[in-house]
Amino acid sequence: MTNENKLPVIIISAVCGDIGCSAVRALREATDKIIGCDMKPYSPVEEQLDSFFEVPGAADKENYMKAIKEIMTREEASYFLPISEPEIQLTDEKRDELESWGLKLLLNNRTIIGNFLDKLKTVQYLSAIGLKAPKTALLSEYVGNFTFPLIVKPRSGYGSKRLWKAEDDDDLNYLRRKDNGLLIVQEYLGKDSQEYTTGVFSDGQNISSISFRRRLGFGGLSAEAVLTDIPSIHEVAEKVAQSVNLKGCINIQGRLVGDTFIPFEINPRLSSTLLIRKRFGFDDAVWWLNLLSGKPYHYRKAYRTGKVVRCVSECYFEMVRSGDDDQ
Secondary structure (H helix, E strand, C coil), X not given: CCHHHCCCEXXXXXXXXXXXXXXHHHHHHHCCEEEEEECCCCCCCHHHCCEEEECCCCCCHHHHHHHHHHHHHHHCCCEEECCCHHHHHHHHHCHHHHHHCCCEECCCCHHHHHHHCCHHHHHHHHHHCCCCCCCEEEHHHCCCCCCCCEEEEECCCCCCCCCEEECCHHHHHHHHCCCCCCEEEEECCCCHHHEEEEEEEEECCCEEEEEEEEEECHHHCEEEEEEECCHHHHHHXXXXXXXXXXXXXXXXXXXXXXXXXXXXXXXXXXXXCHHHHHHCCCCHHHHHHHHHCCXXXXXXXXXXXXXXXXXXXXXXXCCCCCCHHHC
């Protein structure tokens, strides 16, 4: 294989978590080598990795950066895909340094990261570009200016970690005692049965999106997802992508209230439905990698309908049968 046609060598972080594992599976055939890293020791996709390294958490900035540089040099990697939000934030902060090493980053631009890693700023941004968004405030500043039920959650973080539904003042007062100044309160939109997740990809000129109506399950992941084609959702996706000059992928979470799609979160990264989208022909992780390699992407809707049900499975490590160590 010539250098021109050689497949990329990529470092993927957080490969012990669900999104990192999905990224490995999604990119396996599009890469020459996948180097996984995580602050934990065991990855469910270990057999699909060419190498694996334990690294410090992103909060330890100096040692994290040192570890990534050592991995890049040792494995001759040219691409880096940060998965977790703390890693995305650090990579954004250090992007000039990382790129000076010769790494190409699967990382959105600073407008996207600066606004969409923060759920309060996300809502403010959506309103600023003329999209309907849920009423939202810092919990510490909430004085009953929108009514119950309410959603309380951190300004940053993903999944359903530390997410509560407050039905009355008793619930809210309990949550106020948990507030570290970073909790927000948000009006509860519509019905649980009308929640949608939308993957959006753009190369800076063309914009593609795919949407699923979803039901949340274990760990806040989409337990069931039904392919949908609702024009108002795609219109919102296109408006957001254009406004932020998207070159890569984002994921929009929202609810349909009547005929209006109201987004309440935007993930500036790959999401947990990555492999689901790939199965339906929306291969945004591969497209993003190809975009950095100067290759075009093409998306043609492959399915009119479809449903996926996600289940939980197990992985086993370091199992030794009784008596084997005596022989």
